[in-house]
Amino acid sequence: MAPLRSWSLALPLGLCALLACGDDGGDGGTTAASATEGSASESASASASASAGSGSASAGETTGGGGSGGTDTGAPEGVIPPILGVPNVDDDDEDGKADWNQVPFASDNDLTTFALPAWYLEGLADGDKVELTLAGEVDQVRLWRGEDVLLGDAGGSTPTTATLSAADAAALELRVEWADFMRGATLTIRHLGSGGSELAVDEVELWSAPMLVNHHLQPAEYVWGVPVQSNGSMINEFKKVLGDRFISISSMDVWIQDELEWALATAPGKRLNIAVDSIRDRPLDAFVKGLKAPDIQPMTWGVKGTQTTEDKFGNLEVTPPHTAGGVAYPHGRIYYGKGATCGPNQILTDHLARQKVQRPIEVNTCWLCVGHVDEYISFVPDPSSPKGFKFLIADVDAAYELLDALPGNTAIPRYGDSHGYATIGELVGDNTLRALNQDIQADYIDPVREQLKAELDLDESDIVRIPGIFERIWGCSYKDNGVAALIPGMLNLVVVNVEDGPLRIFVSDPFMRPNGVDQASDPLIANFKAALPDEYEIHFVDDWYTYHVAIGEVHCGTNVMRTPTGAWWEDSRHLFTQP
Template sequence: MRRLGLLLLSLPLVHLGCRKDEDPGDDATTPALRVGTALGDATSAAPLDWPGLVVVPNLDDDDGDEQADYEQVLAGDDDAATLTVDAPSGFTLQLSGADLRVWHEGQVVAEDGSAAWTGPSGEGLVLLVEAGAYRASGSLTLTDAGDGQQLVLPVTGAPLILNHHLQPSELTMAVNFASTGYNNSAMIEGFEAVLGDSFDRVSGVKYQDPWLQDEVEFATASGPDQLLDVVIDSIRDGQYGPGYGLDDFAEDEFLGDGWAVGTWGRSGMANSQDYFGNLEVSPPVTVGGVSYPFGRIYYGLNGSLTPNAQIRDFLDAQAVQAPFTLDVSWLCVGHVDEFVTTVPAPGSRLGWKLVYTDVDLAWEVLEGMDPDTVLTRFASANSKPWDTVGDMLADKALRSLNEELKVDYLLPNLETLKAELELTEDDIAYIPGLFEEVSYCGGTTAAAFPGMANLIVADAPDGTTTLFVADPFIRTDTEDVASDPMAAAFVAAMPPELDVVFLDDWQVYHLNLGEVHCGSNVVRSPDPDLAWWADARHLLEAP
């Protein structure tokens, strides 16, 4: 786990307002028993209100044995929250609350329901309080051995918070496929050219599974002086089942000191809605006067097929990112990242824009082109039925399908997004996109040309925020994206501060029903100016 000494100094303690019953004129009765936490000191006369002592769960793996540290002996002081005790007359301590324990000099001295522990007298005694679960909740009761006064200190476990696109990127990654006739070299090289060392080629030889977005979701849990990076490992369990594909990616590449891996749901029981292309987070919003400083989670439902109950319940229980749902029943794969995303928009009302697929805009772009324009990439593919722009325009089934999708799904989903994120039209950037029905998928659809909403937001080494977007190939010269009116329409809709890099994802991703975002992933840093115990206090119920 990372120790964040600087974070403590930058905390907006003035927001906390959590000390109660403090009476500065009551010097004569100042209790002798005093505790110190990262958020302040407390006595029986002036206790700390919620959250009291904040603890980040000790679920990383310092010793690399693939077991969470909480299951073992405490390895280091950064794995627990520090509590200092001044008790000139000595004290007893009792803990209530599951998934919590207290350490002193390498020994567990208190667990939920254990007998009171008698602590030594003196000042500056250091206790370590360790949590084994997100949002663990409990309290410590310290009783002064001299005057019998009690001090009750709340203990609050950190929630798990998923990353969103306004957080700085640390590392972007994609699985590298290099075989002849089937490779993603153009996409990999496109990422590397911009991101340099902050891009990681994941071994395709080892994993043989390109869908990195579907396998893992990155998140963090933080405290005043602790940070835990977390990989949520999907029950997708690799492309070919448990033990294959990217199944072991999270454990192989991330589990270790400072990194935890968690799975919610039963292995082998996944449906496509359990994949994490179907789990996204908006940047910060205020909805109905309620601020969501860490954004809101959204995922798709496909009739009775949903992300499994365990992960839904877990995400609901974290509370700070209040999940809502969209309808993805019209999509063959069925992920929210197939038609909507968010991008930073400095200077705009929210600081970001919702990027939303607009089928009418796609037709508008096509209608503005010479119908004889040969779509070279499509014409050379046996899996697409259109050789020219005119072929697409003349495809009545394609047009009626997209009109139906617009009315039945895209507009209702947009209304949901507007309501749940309290968006105005100015907050939305419409981009062109069309969908086609996919064979043997029950009349459901996928992107007809590479879907540009399925993008990655990452920061170049010079700090420029860059969008990595699927090249739509609506043009003749496949090498010249500048001549592509569909790509131009996308760029025109984006905030001018952002760089846009189009990547060729045709062979490995688009034709296999995914795009750039589906095949990559990003580790991000938490916003250093936000503290959930202060900024999201209103979203978390004090016990």
């Protein structure tokens, strides 16, 4: 038997055992078919094209072939490197059909071109043959030869073996496409002599990109918000600071974070933006479906009509990159709220877990009326920190320590209007409220802080406790006796770290002050600024009447598209085999 030449993305043979081969691909999401509309989609499309690089040309990116400039994936000399790409789930010709369901066309930039390298062809003699065998998730990949499927999913059949003459092998140019995210296969290439003897065997891995959800350390490209009469001050601050990087959406549905989560699939020279559309299906659903454009694909995981509050995307966030337990997570880890009595739909969570690279963490949010992680947890970049970020978590004890030291007769009219506390003294003097919050701290916040401290290998210097007080929401429509922020949740914030620009965050103004008193005199603002890195340009915005009193804050009312960082095929191979 000829020696095996292979180069692995940390995944040897046995793909099925590791990637649950043979499933029906049902967690691949459903695509939206609406037409593109408005500047939001145009901006997103421009962003995608700018980041995709030369690989977005219609011919696709050449990987491992031709001897004239395939993608440098680090394969040793004399070994064929892996074939990498993004799933072909968008609609590059804008004909209303998913490109996977069509024969390749000129403007389809999501296929990866593969040809046998020059050194391989030099070893072929007249009369030799090359046998190609495809194994693994063969129903999730196709190898096109012209307009015909040579190997993989051909619709009614799935050919897995092809034999070529030496001349045909020399002229071979395949275009490889994938149906879904994080799908793997192996192409075995056998060099057969004229008598049929096996002279050499090469194995090439084929991988489609995982879907990666954005984290706060990635540079921000665009911010979306929904102007209505009551949030004009907040929207105007975003417009003033961000200019044309802020995009206004016309709707009466102001909760844009709940409807949309941006994610990315990348490969050498390729970028696919995924607008993950929640099964919430309120008026902003039409906006998300309208984002559909070349290299931008709205997709949904879940069944319409089965949504819970935890299916909204204030409950889907990502930690910054970190190393914990000796394992590096270069793209961070997804975290969402789930517990015995609450949680997002399993179709979505199974899909997220199958991506491997951002292994999800579940934290308890069942105690919250709305049940979202962004109500009491966040992360911000910190260039001066060894880890590069700070972990922010709400803290009841910090709030009472701060407020107990203030004059009790300080008027706080916003709280009088909305929460029934006209002064700081009335707020801190409510012993029933204090007891409730002490229980929240002990029963829910402290355990989650310790959980994430252990999961992320954090020490105390990495953690910032943000003062927070919660109140019971009687008649909460989502769960009995759930609570929500009484003090505006200042960690429900927006990180806008534009490349080559300042580190900016937009934070809910806590209004712990009398009317007519400026922000500089607000004790909660002073405390927040002192706790955050000096590099930040912090904008405290008025979200009170649109978001805060409706159990949300500034993060709930905005959405951010971000630039991909890192390369999963280089930095995350070790995670493919993690449980």
